[in-house]
Amino acid sequence: MSKVNLLDLTRDGMVSFFKEIDEKPFRAPQVFKWLHQFVADEFDQMTNISKSLKEKLKEVCVIQGPEIITEQLSKDGTIKWALKTEDGQAIETVFIPDGERGTLCISSQVGCLLDCSFCSTAQQGFNRNLSTAEIVGQVWLAARRIGALRTTGKRRISNVVFMGMGEPLLNFDAVVDSCNILLDDFGYGLSKRRVTISTSGVVPGLDKLIEKADVALALSLHAANNELRNELVPVNKKYPIEVLLPSVKRYLDDSSASKKVTIEYVMLRGVNDTPSHAREMARLLKELPCKINLIPFNPFPKNKYKTSHTSDISKFADILVKKGFVVVTRRTRGDDIDAACGQLVGEVNDRTRREERKKKKEERIAIKNLN
Numbered sequence: 394m395s396k397v398n399l400l401d402l403t404r405d406g407m408v409s410f411f412k413e414i415d416e417k418p419f420r421a422p423q424v425f426k427w428l429h430q431f432v433a434d435e436f437d438q439m440t441n442i443s444k445s446l447k448e449k450l451k452e453v454c455v456i457q458g459p460e461i462i463t464e465q466l467s468k469d470g471t472i473k474w475a476l477k478t479e480d481g482q483a484i485e486t487v488f489i490p491d492g493e494r495g496t497l498c499i500s501s502q503v504g505c506l507l508d509c510s511f512c513s514t515a516q517q518g519f520n521r522n523l524s525t526a527e528i529v530g531q532v533w534l535a536a537r538r539i540g541a542l543r544t545t546g547k548r549r550i551s552n553v554v555f556m557g558m559g560e561p562l563l564n565f566d567a568v569v570d571s572c573n574i575l576l577d578d579f580g581y582g583l584s585k586r587r588v589t590i591s592t593s594g595v596v597p598g599l600d601k602l603i604e605k606a607d608v609a610l611a612l613s614l615h616a617a618n619n620e621l622r623n624e625l626v627p628v629n630k631k632y633p634i635e636v637l638l639p640s641v642k643r644y645l646d647d648s649s650a651s652k653k654v655t656i657e658y659v660m661l662r663g664v665n666d667t668p669s670h671a672r673e674m675a676r677l678l679k680e681l682p683c684k685i686n687l688i689p690f691n692p693f694p695k696n697k698y699k700t701s702h703t704s705d706i707s708k709f710a711d712i713l714v715k716k717g718f719v720v721v722t723r724r725t726r727g728d729d730i731d732a733a734c735g736q737l738v739g740e741v742n743d744r745t746r747r748e749e750r751k752k753k754k755e756e757r758i759a760i761k762n763l764n
């Protein structure tokens with residue numbers, strides 16, 4: 394029988410596990426605390442746990458975090474890790490420092506099923522969902538490394554955002570359990586306003602999220618009409634804007650973590666960045682409590698888009714500000730190490746064969762054009 398990885402368990406899950414192995418349930422939160430608050434990687438570090446329990450735990454379970462393939466430090470302090478899972482898949486995690494605080498951007502899937510046209514993870518295709526241990530393991534590992542590095546004073550992970558590889562709401566159960574470990578006072582003890590799920594708009598997931606985890610919400614909008622959004626964020630064909638925004642609104646109504654949704658909008662030159670796009674967006678979001686994050690497009694090889702001109706981004710932002718919106722233009726961080734939004738790529742063994750299918754489609758179109 395394979396050993397249980399303790400990083401996979403929520404606090405309740407650990408209590409049940411301890412009962413199963415005939416141990417006192419009150420020991421579970423103690424071990425949970427060692428794992429997440431003291432980021433222990435060995436049972437012998439758990440000084441308030443008896444020797445006999447430690448020996449038993451060594452027999453039936455493990456503490457197995459992801460393995461570091463590379464660790465890159467950017468000039469601006471951003472750290473990017475390429476991590477290897479047990480089955481040899483690669484994912485990426487990024488830490489973006491801000492004074493003594495910092496945001497950790499984590500992945501939820503190996504690759505991504507959605508095929509957003511401006512995202513490099515999309516180009517990689519999709520392999521599988523990450524387990525809870527692999528998601529929480531990113532936070533556990535980053536906390537250990539940041540503690541060990543201590544390059545510029547004390548830093549800590551104050552925010553966690555699901556903005557790495559993958560669509561979190563398509564890996565629902567593992568993402569929910571991970572959020573609850575992040576929020577748990579015996580776990581990472583993060584405030585629910587500081588754990589953010591970013592979604593491209595998977596409505597069924599969003600509709601059931603509030604019952605399971607109350608966290609902050611970000612929506613990758615990128616276009617304010619269905620025609621353009623279908624092109625940029627193809628999941629929009631399934632859940633169009635008029636279905637998506639009411640679902641977001643319902644989430645905000647029920648959530649105490651997220652009173653406003655963060656609208657993410659990647660700025661693509663000549664595609665979605667004109668004043669008329671800004672006015673259209675202002676009309677669309679008029680009734681929605683939100684703040685708007687404009688993200689200059691981060692280029693990557695084999696992609697047709699260009700970053701908007703800075704002056705166009707300012708004009709776009711001004712129009713929205715004049716209409717009363719809170720707008721932040723995101724600074725690109727860690728771009729010298731390709732750690733910026735949409736630049737995260739792993740070695741994805743693509744089970745969806747996206748590149749192959751795209752090539753075939755292009756060939757079919759070329760043949761059609763010839764005829």
Ligand code: SAH
Nearest residue numbers: 512556560591592593613657690691734735
């Ligand atoms: N699937 C989730 C989370 C991953 S993407 C989502 O769609 O929200 C995190 C953010 O980075 C999203 O807003 C995404 O649209 C944005 N992004 C993706 N590729 C980008 C690129 N090349 N340049 C800038 N932002 C990008």
